[in-house]
Amino acid sequence: NAGVTQTPKFQVLKTGQSMTLQCAQDMNHNSMYWYRQDPGMGLRLIYYSASEGTTDKGEVPNGYNVSRLNKREFSLRLESAAPSQTSVYFCASSEASSNTYEQYFGPGTRLTVT
């Protein structure tokens, strides 16, 4: 089991460029998430998908779009990158049962926008 995988690991963009961050999980989890992590601010939820076919906004959705392609894959798109989107992006998944929502994280994508 690879768990949660993310591509690319590193990316440098110029202001205004677009890109898609890819995420896949092989744990058969229903829910998937995209977070950004900035120094001193902890993990902030961008978008999540509670189940295949659904997506919802999190705390900081502006400037991003997502696609839940199937149960395994959840992508995050930056249509017009801005320097404020320089961050580390983490994808996570969880098996949302009645009791537990523990999330399992990928290794992250380090994005710099110049």
Added chain:
Amino acid sequence: EDQVTQSPEALRLQEGESSSLNCSYTVSGLRGLFWYRQDPGKGPEFLFTLYSAGEEKEKERLKATLTKKESFLHITAPKPEDSATYLCAVQGYSSASKIIFGSGTRLSIRP
């Protein structure tokens, strides 16, 4: 609004020196409180889930406890390999799938 505050921001200990990390939270009905470990350049790694006040869980040198307002992560006789950032997160019944994270405590253990 659900909120999580962790203290201290950073903690430096000598190897073998026990201590505790604090996580204070406010949530409208606690579904679960989570502890994660994060090593530099890596994603968070799940450690524990606590569901109700009075509950305790242990893993090696770590023990997590929970009250109605806060959780503690006790580290007993730490080793240098315990150095990491420890994240606390909560999920309330009103927030569906969303989990709110604190900003973490950076723990450094000197040999």
